[in-house]
Amino acid sequence: MVVLRAGLCPGLTEEMIQxxxxxxxxxxxxxxSSDLEDVAQKCSLSYKALVAVRxxxxxxFSAFPANGADLxxxxxxxxxxxxxxxxxxxxLLDSGLYTGEVTELMGAPGSGKTxxxxxxxxxxxxxxxxxxxxLDSTGGFIASRLYQMLQAQTEDEEEQASSSEAGPxxxxxxxxxxxxxxxxxxxxLQELRDRLSQxxxxxxxxxxxxxxDSVSAVIYPLLGGRQSEGLAIxxxxxxxLKTLAREFSLAVVVTNQVTxxxxxxxxxxxxxxxxxxxxxxxxxxxxKEAAGDKGPTQRVxxxxxxxxxxxxxxxxxxxx
Amino acid sequence: MQREVGSLPLAPSxxxxxxxxxxxxxxELLETGPCGLSKExxxxxxxxxxxxxxxxxxxxxxxxxxxxxxxxxxxxxALELLEEEQAQGFIITFCSALDNVLGGGVQxxxxxxxxxxxxxxxxxxxMQLAVDVQIPECFGGVAGEAVFIDTEGSFMVDRVVxxxxxxxxxxxxxxxxxxxxxxxxALETFSLExxxxxIYYFRCLDYTELLAQVYLLPEFLSEHSKVRLxxxxxxxxxxxxxxxxxxxxxxxxxxxxxxxxxxxxxHKAAVVxxxxxxxxxxxxxxxxxxxxxxxxxxxxxxxxxxxWDNSQRLATLYKSPSQREATIPYHxxxxxxxxxxxPAVTQNAGGTEVNPRKRPRREEEKQ
Numbered sequence: 001m002v003v004l005r006a007g008l009c010p011g012l013t014e015e016m017i018q019x020x021x022x023x024x025x026x027x028x029x030x031x032x033s034s035d036l037e038d039v040a041q042k043c044s045l046s047y048k049a050l051v052a053v054r055x056x057x058x059x060x061f062s063a064f065p066a067n068g069a070d071l072x073x074x075x076x077x078x079x080x081x082x083x084x085x086x087x088x089x090x091x092l093l094d095s096g097l098y099t100g101e102v103t104e105l106m107g108a109p110g111s112g113k114t115x116x117x118x119x120x121x122x123x124x125x126x127x128x129x130x131x132x133x134x135l136d137s138t139g140g141f142i143a144s145r146l147y148q149m150l151q152a153q154t155e156d157e158e159e160q161a162s163s164s165e166a167g168p169x170x171x172x173x174x175x176x177x178x179x180x181x182x183x184x185x186x187x188x189l190q191e192l193r194d195r196l197s198q199x200x201x202x203x204x205x206x207x208x209x210x211x212x213d214s215v216s217a218v219i220y221p222l223l224g225g226r227q228s229e230g231l232a233i234x235x236x237x238x239x240x241l242k243t244l245a246r247e248f249s250l251a252v253v254v255t256n257q258v259t260x261x262x263x264x265x266x267x268x269x270x271x272x273x274x275x276x277x278x279x280x281x282x283x284x285x286x287x288k289e290a291a292g293d294k295g296p297t298q299r300v301x302x303x304x305x306x307x308x309x310x311x312x313x314x315x316x317x318x319x320x
Numbered sequence: 321m322q323r324e325v326g327s328l329p330l331a332p333s334x335x336x337x338x339x340x341x342x343x344x345x346x347x348e349l350l351e352t353g354p355c356g357l358s359k360e361x362x363x364x365x366x367x368x369x370x371x372x373x374x375x376x377x378x379x380x381x382x383x384x385x386x387x388x389x390x391x392x393x394x395x396x397x398a399l400e401l402l403e404e405e406q407a408q409g410f411i412i413t414f415c416s417a418l419d420n421v422l423g424g425g426v427q428x429x430x431x432x433x434x435x436x437x438x439x440x441x442x443x444x445x446x447m448q449l450a451v452d453v454q455i456p457e458c459f460g461g462v463a464g465e466a467v468f469i470d471t472e473g474s475f476m477v478d479r480v481v482x483x484x485x486x487x488x489x490x491x492x493x494x495x496x497x498x499x500x501x502x503x504x505x506a507l508e509t510f511s512l513e514x515x516x517x518x519i520y521y522f523r524c525l526d527y528t529e530l531l532a533q534v535y536l537l538p539e540f541l542s543e544h545s546k547v548r549l550x551x552x553x554x555x556x557x558x559x560x561x562x563x564x565x566x567x568x569x570x571x572x573x574x575x576x577x578x579x580x581x582x583x584x585x586x587h588k589a590a591v592v593x594x595x596x597x598x599x600x601x602x603x604x605x606x607x608x609x610x611x612x613x614x615x616x617x618x619x620x621x622x623x624x625x626x627x628w629d630n631s632q633r634l635a636t637l638y639k640s641p642s643q644r645e646a647t648i649p650y651h652x653x654x655x656x657x658x659x660x661x662x663p664a665v666t667q668n669a670g671g672t673e674v675n676p677r678k679r680p681r682r683e684e685e686k687q
Contacts, residue, residue, distance in 0.1 A: 002342055002344060003341065003342035003343070003348075026341075026342065027342045108614065108617065109614075109617030109618050109620075109623065109639050110617070110623065110638055110639035114641050115641070121398075134398075137578075137581075138581065138618070138621065139429065139430055139431065139581045139584065139585060139621050140621050140641045141401070141641075142405065142641045142642040143398050143399075143401035143402035143404075143405050144402060144405050144406070144642060145641060145642040146398055146402075147398075147402055148642075168399055171397065171398040171399035171402060172397045172398070172399045173397075174397060174398040175395065175396070175397050175398075176395070176396050176397070176398055176401055177394060177395045177396075178394040178585060179394070180578050180581050180582045180585070181578065181582075183327070183328075183329045183378070186327040187323070187327075187378060190323050190327070214618070216615075216618070217574070217577070217578065217618065217619075218578070220570065220571065220574035220615065221571055221574045221575035221578055222571070223567075223570075223571060229332040229335075232326065232332070232335075233326075233327075236324065236326045236327050237327075240327070257614070257615055257618045258614065259613075259614050259615055260614055267614075270615065
């Protein structure tokens with residue numbers, strides 16, 4: 001809903017705007033949807049000028065239809081699949097995290113969401129040598145644990161020759177921003193978008209993945225009660241994430257909490273139905289009690305929503 | 321700045337009016353200016369000026385942050401964080417098994433939650449930590465002060481006196497064994513009076529007072545910059561009774577949790593909360609689970625659950641981002657929070673310097 005302003009397009013002068021406004025036409029939508037003959041009569045403006053302005057405005061502000069085949073080609077060339085660092089999780093996600101999409105990890109407290117996020121950051125930074133942006137809103141990011149994971153992964157791949165360098169340089173590729181408030185998170189994402197659109201190829205380097213741990217911690221303080229502004233802000237955030245993912249071909253990973261309907265109901269993802277449309281893939285992490293004394297409890301990962309795989313698939317995960 | 325109007329921290333009614341008037345980005349708002357804005361939306365000039373100031377601060381605040389300027393610059397690479405973490409100290413609990421399970425002790429800049437049934441020792445641990453945070457650095461402590469927010473009224477000063485006296489005695493014994501300069505100097509300032517005078521005590525009677533106290537903490541901490549521990553003893557109590565609107569409770573609790581994380585992070589303090597237990601009635605049996613609901617479980621970074629096993633007290637690490645889950649036994653003695661069996665005593669000259677919890681055998685014989 002853009003307000004009509006002088007200079008928006010050639011031919012739209014200040015006097016025209018004043019005349020239009022006097023007749024109740026303030027925004028582009030009003031202009032484009034009104035009957036131009038009528039407007040020409042009431043405002044005593046030339047019909048030809050109005051038609052020309054309308055054509056330019058339509059070209060500027062309407063969405064451009066794309067061919068399906070072109071879209072497919074574009075997706076094939078720009079989508080990348082990022083490994084998560086754990087082969088069983090990759091299998092569940094149909095070989096990894098897709099760029100251009102939002103993937104969600106949900107689970108009860110202590111189920112391992114932060115660990116999986118750290119594992120993803122480690123594998124992308126070490127294996128693919130890409131930059132990672134980690135937005136931490138819970139204070140759960142422990143760099144020494146990440147370093148531990150990096151060292152474990154380096155040993156697996158037997159890069160002993162460069163292993164002394166690999167660890168610290170991999171750490172430098174992971175940028176951590178601590179945001180504890182929804183507005184801080186939005187401004188951090190906005191900053192990222194500015195940086196990427198200006199294509200500043202400096203210390204940031206090629207960014208392919210954004211991990212947000214967790215998104216519900218910043219939205220929960222606004223939801224509930226009798227105010228609906230929380231939902232509005234949540235949708236603002238979701239739009240920001242999806243545009244970032246799609247425009248700049250990033251993979252966005254978010255973590256979410258789980259709640260119960262009543263004290264005995266089944267677990268369901270937090271943030272409600274409106275949020276459930278935002279991620280295209282949803283994964284539920286659970287920790288099952290080990291039978292007998294098998295040692296550390298097993299983690300089970302189940303696929304709850306996916307555009308590619310059948311839901312209900314389950315694998316076991318080992319958080320080393 | 322192409323920041324969308326919907327994402328700026330303005331009042332909802334103002335935002336709705338801006339959207340109806342057709343403003344989309346912050347740039348458009350700044351270009352219009354306060355007079356034009358007040359005319360277009362129909363608000364007073366002062367309100368328009370205020371709104372524009374907020375917008376300007378948000379947009380330029382971002383720029384100041386990236387330049388690493390004043391205020392809250394919270395962007396780091398993981399390497400810098402690793403170096404920071406390795407230089408950070410822990411607050412020891414005087415129970416070496418618990419310290420090992422926690423990875424060295426209670427971590428600074430994180431929220432630790434202690435849940436347990438009544439009488440299992442949560443307040444004892446809180447009082448022990450309020451004393452331990454003040455241990456001077458040469459003995460392995462962080463030399464900080466403590467803030468104790470009490471909602472249940474269970475803080476007993478005489479008990480703290482006992483715990484503090486035992487701690488001072490312990491440090492004196494180490495100093496005698498080591499005979500080093502800085503140990504003796506530190507002991508001059510580390511006395512019973514100084515310990516008690518550095519515990520700042522607040523009593524909150526209901527949830528409004530508790531919320532107010534927590535939101536006023538940043539100001540208090542900026543005046544007392546040596547505070548390294550904030551204890552809230554009984555965060556469940558004010559929220560469990562007398563609350564009809566459960567969604568409001570969730571909202572308040574989550575806001576509280578975020579505020580505490582900000583406090584912990586900005587002031588490099590450890591935040592310790594104690595929680596109560598409630599019963600979840602399942603199909604065939606009932607289990608004890610921490611109170612305040614599922615969503616509260618995500619607030620704390622580290623979660624410890626204290627429980628009984630016949631007559632032995634046990635502590636389980638239930639949730640931690642860097643340590644494995646484990647269960648250890650502990651004891652409450654007249655001296656405070658301790659291990660079940662004192663560890664095998666070896667007069668390890670190098671070791672006792674950083675491990676004040678290894679008590680020399682002399683102390684036991686005095687008992």
